[in-house]
Amino acid sequence: MTLLLGVLEEGLIYAVMALGVYITYKILDFPDLSVDSTFPLGAALTASALLAGVNPALTLFFSFAAGALAGCATGLIHVKLKVRDLLSGIIVMTGLYSLNLRIAGGRANVPVFTQDTIFENPFLADHVPGGLAPYAAVLILLLITAVCKVLLDLYLNTRSGYLLRAVGDNESLVTSLAKDKGTVKIVGLAIANGFSSLAGSVYCQHKGFFEISVGTGTIVIGLASVIIGIQLLCPENGVSFLTRLGLPHVRPTTAVIVGSIVYKACISLAISMGMEANDLKLITSLLFLVILVVSTERRKKVKPHA
C-alpha cells in the first residue's frame, strides 16, 4: 500500500511536468531541454521562499511564473536570435544551473523539513481526519494535477490555444492567419516550463528539500510519460485498447498523466526487484529506450493497414 501510494505521489508530481513536455514535444514539436533546469528552478525558488516564510501555496504561483520566464528565454533565444531549438534549450539549461544555485543561497542542498508546506501545515493538521491522513498527500497532488490538466484543456480550446496547436501542425498556416509564429512558440514554451517549474515546487515541498541534481533527466521522464500515455490511451494511428473495450475516448492530457504514473510504477518495480537507488538514472534511460523502440515497432505494424 505504501508502495502504491508512493508511486501515485511521484507519478502525479511528475505528471504536471509531463503536461508541459506534452506541449513542447507533441503540440509544438520542439525538443525542449530547458525543463531539466526549470524543474529545479521551481524547487530552488520554493525552498528559499519557504525558509523566508512565504505562504506555501503562493510559492506554486511564483514557481510557475519563474518557469514561464525561463521558457520565454528559451523561446526568445530560438526565435529572435535564430539559434536551433535543441541548442536554445541547452543554453538555458546550463545557464539556469548556476542561477538555481544562487537562488538556493549558494547551497546544492537545502532542507525545508521544518517549514510549513502544502502537505504539512496547521490548517491540514486541524481539518483532515486522522483516518484520511495517509492519503492527504495523494489527494492534494491529485487536486493540483487535475487543476493543471483542466486549465490546459480549457486553454487549448481558446483562440490562443488553437493557434498554439496550429503552429506545431502547420507553421505556414499561422503565417497565413497574419500571426507571428515565433510569438506563438514563445507562449507555448512559457506555459510548458511554467508547468515544469510548478512540478519542481511541488516536488520540493513533498520531499522536504531542494537538491541541485533533481532536474537531471527530467526531460527523459517527461518524454517517457508522454509517449507511454499517448501510445497506451490515444495512439495517433491505430485503435487504443480503450476503444476496443468500448470505453470512451480520453484526452491526451489525461493520457499523459496516466503515462507518468505508469512510468513511475515501472521504475519502482525495477527498484523493488533489487536494483539499487544509485542505478536510478540508468534504469530511467534504459526504460525510455525500451519505450521508444516498442512505440516505433508498433507504428510499423499498423501502417500497412492504415
Place this chain on the structure above:
Amino acid sequence: MLKLVNINKYYNAGTVNEMCLFQDFNLSVEEGQFVSVVGSNGSGKTSMLNIICGSIPVDSGAIYIGNENITHMPEFRRQRRIGRVYQNPAMGTCPHMTILENMALADNKGKPFNLRRGTNKKRVDYYRENLKALGLGLEDKLHVKVGVLSGGQRQAMALLMSTMTPIEFLILDEHTAALDPKTAEIIMELTGKVVKEKKLTTIMVTHNLRYAVEYGDRLLMMHQGQAVIDQAGEKKAAIRIEDLLERFNAISIECGN
C-alpha cells in the same frame, strides 16, 4: 493596386552559382484584376509570388499596396490583406485539427487570438453552409481531422479558409497542380466563383495553359525573370492555347533545349 518597382533578386549572390532572377522587374496589378501567370520552370513565377507575400526578401526595389510601401513589412503582417493557396494541399490546413477547428481558425483571422472560445458555436451553421457550397460532403464531417481528407478536399478547404475573412489579394500558387484532372476542374471552378463573388484582386500561377486562357482578364508569360507576354482585356481574351505553346517552343529553342 499592387505594384512591384525595379525589383532585383539574385540567388547565391557572390558565389560561382550566382543567378540573377529579376533585374529591374516591374509589374503593376489593377484592383479587381485576375492575372494568370504561366512560364517554364525557373522562370520566376513562384519567386514573384514569394516576393509579393514577403516569403523571400528582395535585394533592391520596392513593393507597394496602394500608396503604402510594404517592402520591409514582415510576411505575417502582409498576410492580413492577402490570402494564399499553395500547390501542396497540406500547406493550407492543420492536419491534426478537425474541419470545424480549421474553419474557426480561418474565421478568426484579423481578430485577436485571445482567451475566448476557439470555436464560436453561433458560427457553426455558417461554416456548414460554406462547406456545403463546396459540394464535397464536408459539412457532415465537421469533427473529422483534416489529415484524413483527400488532397482535393483539403485544397477546397484551403481555398475556402483563405478567402473566408475580408482580404484584398488572392495569391494562387499552382493550386491545382497536385490534384487529379477532375478535382482540379472543381477547384478551378470554385476559384472563379469565389474571385467573382468577393471581387478579389488575384494572381494565379498555373502550368495548365487552358486555365490560364479560360480564367482571368490578364495573362503573363514569364521567362528568365521577364514578362514576355503581358496582355489584358480583349487581347487577352483573343489568346489561344496554341499561341502560348508556340511561344513556349520558341523560348525552348532559344535556350537550346
